[in-house]
Amino acid sequence: MKQPTFRRPVSTTIAVLGSTCLLLAACSGGDGDTAGDAGDGPVDLRMVMWSANEGHHEIFEQIADAYIDQHPDLVSSVTFEPITGSSYVSALTTQIAGGQAPDLAWVSEGYAAQFVQSGVFADLTPTFSEAEGYDLDDLLPDAVELWSVDGDLYGYPFSNSPFGIFVNLDLLAAAGQPVPRDLVAGGEWTWDRVMEIAAATAQSQGVAGFQPAADPYTMWNDALGAMWMSWGAQPWSEDGAECTFDSPEMVEFFDWFHTQIFTNGAVPGPGEEHDFASGQVAVRMGQLSASTGLGDAFQWDFLPLPAGPEGTVPVVGQGGVGVVARGDNPDVAADFLAYFTNPENSALLAQFFPPPRESLLTVEALTAAAPALSPEQLQGTVIDQALEARTKAGNPAMSELTDAVRMDLDGLWVADGDAETVLGQVCEDIAPILSGS
Amino acid sequence: MVADVAQVAGRVSGGAPPRRASGARRAARLDALVGLAFVSPVVIGVIVLGLVPFGFVIWYAMHEWTPLIGQFDWVGLDNFSRLAADDAVRSSFVTTFQFAALLMVLNISLAMALALLLNQRLRGITTFRTFFFSPMVVSAVAWVVVWNYLVASNGGINGFLSVLGIDGPNWLRDPSWALVTLVVIQVFKGVGMNMILFLAALQGVPAELKESARIDGASPRRIFRSITLPLIAPTILLVTMITMIGAMDVFVPIQIMTQGGPGDSTMVISYLLYRTAFEQQDFGYASAIGVLLFVVVLGLAALQWSTRNRWVHDEV
Numbered sequence: 001m002k003q004p005t006f007r008r009p010v011s012t013t014i015a016v017l018g019s020t021c022l023l024l025a026a027c028s029g030g031d032g033d034t035a036g037d038a039g040d041g042p043v044d045l046r047m048v049m050w051s052a053n054e055g056h057h058e059i060f061e062q063i064a065d066a067y068i069d070q071h072p073d074l075v076s077s078v079t080f081e082p083i084t085g086s087s088y089v090s091a092l093t094t095q096i097a098g099g100q101a102p103d104l105a106w107v108s109e110g111y112a113a114q115f116v117q118s119g120v121f122a123d124l125t126p127t128f129s130e131a132e133g134y135d136l137d138d139l140l141p142d143a144v145e146l147w148s149v150d151g152d153l154y155g156y157p158f159s160n161s162p163f164g165i166f167v168n169l170d171l172l173a174a175a176g177q178p179v180p181r182d183l184v185a186g187g188e189w190t191w192d193r194v195m196e197i198a199a200a201t202a203q204s205q206g207v208a209g210f211q212p213a214a215d216p217y218t219m220w221n222d223a224l225g226a227m228w229m230s231w232g233a234q235p236w237s238e239d240g241a242e243c244t245f246d247s248p249e250m251v252e253f254f255d256w257f258h259t260q261i262f263t264n265g266a267v268p269g270p271g272e273e274h275d276f277a278s279g280q281v282a283v284r285m286g287q288l289s290a291s292t293g294l295g296d297a298f299q300w301d302f303l304p305l306p307a308g309p310e311g312t313v314p315v316v317g318q319g320g321v322g323v324v325a326r327g328d329n330p331d332v333a334a335d336f337l338a339y340f341t342n343p344e345n346s347a348l349l350a351q352f353f354p355p356p357r358e359s360l361l362t363v364e365a366l367t368a369a370a371p372a373l374s375p376e377q378l379q380g381t382v383i384d385q386a387l388e389a390r391t392k393a394g395n396p397a398m399s400e401l402t403d404a405v406r407m408d409l410d411g412l413w414v415a416d417g418d419a420e421t422v423l424g425q426v427c428e429d430i431a432p433i434l435s436g437s
Numbered sequence: 438m439v440a441d442v443a444q445v446a447g448r449v450s451g452g453a454p455p456r457r458a459s460g461a462r463r464a465a466r467l468d469a470l471v472g473l474a475f476v477s478p479v480v481i482g483v484i485v486l487g488l489v490p491f492g493f494v495i496w497y498a499m500h501e502w503t504p505l506i507g508q509f510d511w512v513g514l515d516n517f518s519r520l521a522a523d524d525a526v527r528s529s530f531v532t533t534f535q536f537a538a539l540l541m542v543l544n545i546s547l548a549m550a551l552a553l554l555l556n557q558r559l560r561g562i563t564t565f566r567t568f569f570f571s572p573m574v575v576s577a578v579a580w581v582v583v584w585n586y587l588v589a590s591n592g593g594i595n596g597f598l599s600v601l602g603i604d605g606p607n608w609l610r611d612p613s614w615a616l617v618t619l620v621v622i623q624v625f626k627g628v629g630m631n632m633i634l635f636l637a638a639l640q641g642v643p644a645e646l647k648e649s650a651r652i653d654g655a656s657p658r659r660i661f662r663s664i665t666l667p668l669i670a671p672t673i674l675l676v677t678m679i680t681m682i683g684a685m686d687v688f689v690p691i692q693i694m695t696q697g698g699p700g701d702s703t704m705v706i707s708y709l710l711y712r713t714a715f716e717q718q719d720f721g722y723a724s725a726i727g728v729l730l731f732v733v734v735l736g737l738a739a740l741q742w743s744t745r746n747r748w749v750h751d752e753v
Contacts, residue, residue, distance in 0.1 A: 090715035097504030097720060118506045217610070218696060270610035270699075271590035326507055400717045403697070410699040413610070 042076035043329045045336055047104035048092055050319065052082035059348055060340075067339045074332050089399065096120075101326045103333040109318035110221055112146045112155060113240065113394040121154040121322030122330045124337065128153060131338035135357075138343065143356035146391050147320050156341045159319035159353035161287040162385035163213060163226040165194065165306065169299035171282045175201040180303055184380075191230060191256075191306045194283060199266035201282035208274035209266040211284040213317075216257070217270045217413050220405055225392040226285070226315035228253040230308025235405075240395045241434050243427035245405070246420070252309070254412060254419040262415045270413045287317055288354065288370040288382055302377045304385055314385035315392060319353065354386055361386055400433045491731065498724035505718050516725035526726060528701060529709040530733070532616065536705055537684035539620045544680055545673075547624060548631030555632070556639045566636070570629035577626070581693045584622045585609075588694075609695055612702035619690050619703060627683065631676045638672035639665065670749040678741055685734045706730050 045064075049056070057080055064078035081102065083091045089111055095102060107115050115121050128134050136153075140160070147155035167180050177197045183189045198209030214222035221235075228234075233249035236242060244250060260266040268274055276284040277293050284290075285305075294300055305312060321340070323333040339345065346355045351368040354361065361383045363375045370378065395401055405426055412422040498517070501510045520526055555566050572580060587593045588608040595605035608618040642665050650660045666673075688707045691697060697704035697712065706726065714723030 087715070090711075093505055093715055093718060097502075114505075120505050218698070269590060269607070271607045273586060273589040273591065403712055403716060406696070407698060407700055410612075413699070 042072060042074055043332055045075055045078045045103045045329060045333055046081060047078065047106070047321070048081045048083055048095070048102045049106040050082075050084060050088050050108070051106075052084050053352075056352055057082070059351060063340055063345050063348060064336075067336055070339075071335075075336060078336065096324070096326065101324045101328075103324060103327040103329050104321055104337060105324055106319055106321050107155070109146055109157070109316075109320070109391050110225075110394045111398050112157075112318070112320055113396045114398050115322060116147055116149060116154040117396045119325060122325040122334060123152050123154055124156065124323065124334055125152040127331075127334040127338050131335075131342065134338060134342055135359075138357045138359050140356050140358055140387070142388075142390060143316070143318070143386075146318070146394060147322075155320035155322035156337060157318040157320040157356045158341055158346070158349055160316050160356040160386055160389075161289060161318070161354050162314055162316045162382055162389050163285060163287055163305055164381040164385070165303045166276060166284045166286050166290065166294070167301050167303065168276070168279060168282050169301055171201050171205050171207060171279070171298070172197060173299075175204040175282070177201055181301060184303055189303065189306045191227070191308050194306050195260050195264060195266040198283045199260070199264045202265055205282070207279075208268040208272065208281040209283065210260070211268065211274060211276060211281045213285045213287070216267075217410070218406060220409055221392065221402070224253075224257070226305070226317070227257075227308075229313040229315055229390060230305065230310055231256075232308075232310035235393050236395060236434055240397075241436075243431050243434055245423045245426040245430075249310075251419050251423055254423060258412060258417060258419055261413075262417075288366075288373060288378075289352070291370045291372045294372060302373055302381050304381050314389035316354075316386060316389040318356075318391055354382060358387070395434070397433050397436070401430055404430050404433060494724045494727050497721055498728050500721045502720040502724075503718050504720060512721065516722045517728075519722060520725055520729055525701070525704070525709060526706070526729070529704050529706040532701070532703065533685060533687075533705040533707075536616060536620060536687060536703075537681060539617070540623055540684045540687075541677065541680050543620060543624045544628055544631060545676060548628050548676065549635050551628065551632045552635035552639055556636055566633075569632055572626050573629040575626075577689045578693065580626050581622065581690045584690075585694050588618055588622075610699055612699050615695055615699060615703050619687075619694065622690055622694075623684075623687065627680070631680065634672055634676055635669065638669035642668045674741065674745050674749050678738055681737060681741070682734055685730070685737070 047060075049060070051057075060080050061078075064080075068075050068078065089107070092102070092105055092107075105115070105121075128136055143157050143160045144153060147153060147157055165180070169179070172178075172180070175197075177200055180189065180194075180197070183193060195210060201207065202209035212223035213226065216223035225235075228250060231249045231253040233247060233253050234244050235250070236244055257267070261269055274280040276286075276290075277295075279298050288302070291302060305314060321337060323330050323337055327333060341349075343357065343359065346357050347360055347365060349355060350360050350365045354366060363378045363383065366378050366382060367373075367375075370382075373382070408422060408426040408429055411417060411425070412419060499511060499513055501508060501512045501516075551569055555562055555569070589595075590605075590607040590610065594608070598605040606614045609615050646664050646668075647660050650664055655663070686707050687705055688711065691703055691705055691708045692711070695703040697708050707730065710723050710726045710730065713726060714720050
């Protein structure tokens with residue numbers, strides 16, 4: 001039987017669907033340049049942040065509420081939007097790509113150069129220098145270097161946290177190893193000595209020996225970037241345009257690290273899972289924030305970085321906040337950031353994050369950030385290090401470099417991997433990225 | 438029965454006065470409207486969530502788009518020209534085909550075997566069916582995270598093997614094992630759905646046909662080959678197509694477990710697309726990769742569909 005045809009419902013359906021498509025097209029994010037502050041009334045600011053920690057959010061909101069009280073004509077609300085995990089930069093990029101750029105964004109030091117030098121972040125210097133009582137000169141020059149271009153500040157490194165070494169004293173004692181703090185006092189605190197202790201403890205206690213700050217097999221810069229500086233090695237030249245992965249210092253470092261994995265057994269091999277807080281690791285590199293996760297299940301200590309062939313090089317990992325230039329309210333956001341990071345509020349933030357202000361690097365200010373650390377640990381491992389620390393390497397093309405280097409380094413993480421060959425390949429592969437060709 | 442109803446309807450229609458004909462048209466129109474109302478959510482969904490975004494992807498593929506710095510420049514077909522010369526794309530497609538082929542063979546044969554085993558009227562058989570189907574309702578991320586611990590080089594599986602005196606491989610860090618490991622994890626996750634589809638098809642095979650064959654002296658193997666398989670061929674076609682499409686789009690286990698490594702041994706095309714867009718900020722080129730992936734998957738699905746006449750004789 002022939003089915004009846006009904007033009008009207010079909011045409012209506014098509015019209016509805018067409019309208020939907022047009023609406024979607026109209027609402028979709030393009031590359032619209034929406035920079036500039038919207039409207040005259042108070043605005044809603046939005047900041048994306050890496051942390052979902054309730055304490056962090058509480059202190060951020062406390063500062064934001066005080067700012068809104070003082071400037072009700074400028075800002076009606078500040079939303080702190082947590083995005084956690086390894087896809088943070090991807091998620092942030094997606095928001096910007098979708099025309100939903102946040103007003104402020106928190107990025108780590110590895111991506112600082114990318115966000116600063118490519119113009120994602122706006123220049124903060126005019127606003128900060130005019131802010132009453134801001135005291136720009138109090139900022140540690142080394143701490144803000146990565147966030148500056150030609151002397152102008154594009155991001156504020158509110159967290160300036162030195163790397164140190166956590167040791168499980170119970171495991172070391174059970175393995176008959178020396179007390180690390182005695183080695184520090186005796187000038188014997190070297191990377192070689194640390195690995196000897198780690199290997200011996202791993203062998204006798206059946207645990208992991210040394211664990212870097214991140215998985216070295218997938219996150220090479222986070223894991224090893226603070227270590228190779230003690231070898232005088234850098235992944236690329238100062239201007240970030242030339243590969244130095246194949247330098248003798250870097251080859252020596254990777255050769256040494258490879259030996260610690262596959263010959264000495266000091267470092268767990270690829271694909272192994274261990275947790276320091278659960279007592280499965282003898283020695284772990286980390287920052288003071290990691291101390292909050294350590295209970296009293298075992299005795300532990302937090303020590304400065306050991307010395308390598310080039311001596312001891314203190315290194316900090318940073319978290320910085322910048323104003324997204326393509327956000328809707330860059331001027332208001334910069335004003336809020338000036339308030340957020342003024343000396344008084346930096347003192348509040350120091351409850352969680354070691355500040356880049358010299359005047360606030362005191363044991364009193366940092367005790368709240370790491371109550372588990374003793375005054376000696378705070379002074380020796382955090383404050384003394386932060387004052388002279390260098391920042392881990394970053395690059396304007398960090399997003400492209402991360403995987404390219406990781407894929408080549410995979411060739412080294414086998415028993416017969418050869419550092420010189422692999423690092424030569426790394427340079428060959430990333431040279432076009434670094435040179436921007 | 439259907440013919441009888443049609444004849445009756447025809448007689449009624451043919452002999453009815455005009456007012457009745459008009460009423461029948463109204464009823465038919467109402468039926469059609471109801472039908473449209475039922476299908477419209479799906480149609481709108483496909484258009485809004487599928488076709489329109491795909492149109493945008495084609496548009497983006499013709500641009501150099503770096504959202505972080507606000508660059509969005511027309512480049513025409515340059516991104517598609519880049520595809521042809523890109524070794525990473527070629528290598529990723531090879532890896533994707535290897536993954537898909539292995540997954541289809543393992544998944545479909547295991548699903549069929551399980552369906553045959555569970556197509557029995559035994560006490561407690563529902564428990565076994567539920568057991569094999571349960572991974573389907575587990576979140577993909579949770580599934581992969583748990584497996585990540587199990588297949589760690591010092592994880593549960595190697596721990597068990599060491600008890601047996603076997604030195605297990607480094608499942609995810611050995612380039613010769615990583616892809617196979619991912620396939621196996623995906624097979625266990627998805628086999629339940631295919632098993633249920635096969636089971637439903639097997640239960641639709643008329644018992645009297647098999648009984649007749651048995652009386653005629655056919656062996657169980659001959660019954661399966663000559664009666665069961667032809668009758669469930671439409672389901673085999675369906676399962677093959679959805680498994681192939683799912684395998685070509687695999688992403689979650691790669692993202693969580695290997696990030697395409699070691700080296701590029703698990704760099705499938707969907708992960709390369711993700712990396713190009715969200716890590717390298719090259720959204721235009723990533724869109725071109727997406728278009729290519731769509732064309733390839735569509736081509737494979739069309740190829741399977743076009744061969745159905747040779748082996749599917751009982752289409753519904």
